């Protein structure tokens with residue numbers, strides 16, 4: 066269903082490839098205190114351990130299941146349970162990345178799983194579940210190769226192999242039962258919901274049959290009768306046979322156009338003044354159904370949905386501006402990406418290193434993030450969620466929750482500002498000249514700390530302060546020389 070089952074806040078963070086003990090600590094040390102609603106974790110089920118020439122332990126190996134055993138490089142079943150308990154105890158929910166469309170692709174005999182299970186991809190035999198050839202869609206796929214060949218044909222997009230991955234038949238009671246048992250086990254441990262990977266490649270009706278049969282959430286952490294939060298990954302930029310709209314009956318759906326449009330706008334291919342009606346008027350799905358984000362683990366690598374328009378940590382000024390807009394704007398349920406660093410190696414318009422997995426030691430164990438005195442991360446972890454301009458806007462979103470957007474202002478090009486009820490005010494300058502205006506902030510008179518250039522700490526502002534008059538107006542300045550082209554004040558940043 067559509068409600069994240071979280072009272073702590075209005076934004077989640079995708080801690081991509083983090084280990085379970087590190088997530089537990091992050092919930093206690095940072096995410097709970099900062100008002101994050103929850104964490105999207107990487108797939109916790111057993112997957113193929115990939116060593117393919119120079120490609121060793123790529124991030125996408127975790128999207129080739131071998132079984133539903135909870136044994137991965139992020140940790141084992143006990144570590145997973147401990148993480149869910151510790152995060153729930155500080156109000157941070159756990160949303161699990163579920164890979165239920167397929168099992169692995171073709172691998173040589175003897176290739177191992179992250180939990181030690183064997184499997185035979187050619188025979189479609191996965192004894193760790195167990196699944197056999199009866200459980201796959203080959204009989205329902207009518208393309209020559211057995212793979213998806215034409216995204217204009219809805220049947221083959223669902224019933225044929227996605228890039229050679231053995232395609233499960235979610236239409237049988239047996240497969241539905243195995244997936245149900247896997248999700249119910251996670252529900253038993255206290256998770257709040259699921260991110261459904263590759264939803265485009267499954268029939269919405271089959272998915273609904275599975276989701277409707279799931280247990281209610283664990284009453285140790287949720288009120289009786291709570292249903293799992295569902296958000297379905299459907300990569301839909303238009304132009305294909307399948308649209309995200311087909312899935313809104315099951316829960317929320319990822320809106321990939323959101324990040325593409327904002328990438329175009331902040332890169333200057335469009336003007337910010339047109340964001341005045343950003344949302345359904347742009348053809349995007351109803352905000353109550355949308356899960357939105359600036360980038361995700363796939364399209365931040367330059368070849369996914371949205372292509373080279375997608376903003377990432379590598380273009381940090383635009384990235385912070387776009388995240389500030391997303392977290393300030395009332396459309397959709399927001400997800401912040403948290404990445405690790407990898408060296409890109411561009412050849413013929415493609416990053417040859419786009420497979421590189423998380424920071425790892427010589428034994429291919431994932432290295433934990435380190436934390437600097439200023440709260441940022443080291444050891445190859447970017448931790449965008451720990452950037453002040455982003456985590457302060459998570460609080461802005463929480464403070465503004467329940468209000469709409471009002472008092473829009475723009476300068477006819479790339480300087481914009483708007484209010485959220487009488488709770489918050491955001492201004493952005495993406496023009497090549499200074500923004501110096503007296504604007505309506507909709508806030509009660511007083512002095513407010515700008516939460517982008519600094520924070521409110523004790524009784525003072527570490528960054529800019531803004532004085533709001535009795536008429537709600539204030540002098541707003543964002544020069545082109547500043548680190549960030551954004552100014553944000555809200556009810557909780559008032560001195």
Ligand SMILES: O=C(/C=C/c1ccc(O)c(O)c1)N[C@@H](Cc1ccc(O)cc1)C(=O)NCCCOc1c(-c2ccc(O)c(O)c2)oc2cc(O)cc(O)c2c1=O
Pocket residue numbers: 125128129164170227228229230262263265298300363
């Ligand atoms: O780049 C990747 C992995 C991408 C990927 C992984 C997980 C995701 O959630 C995702 O959105 C993308 N994988 C690399 C390497 C690879 C992996 C497996 C394989 O059999 C062949 C190659 C790659 O080059 N993939 C081909 C292009 C990306 O095509 C994939 C898509 C995908 C891309 C665009 C779409 O419009 C769409 O509907 C689906 O979803 C996946 C989902 C998975 O669960 C596992 C996958 O391997 C993939 C996946 O390969």
Ligand SMILES: [Ca+2]
Pocket residue numbers: 166222223224225232233266267
């Ligand atoms: Ca399928």
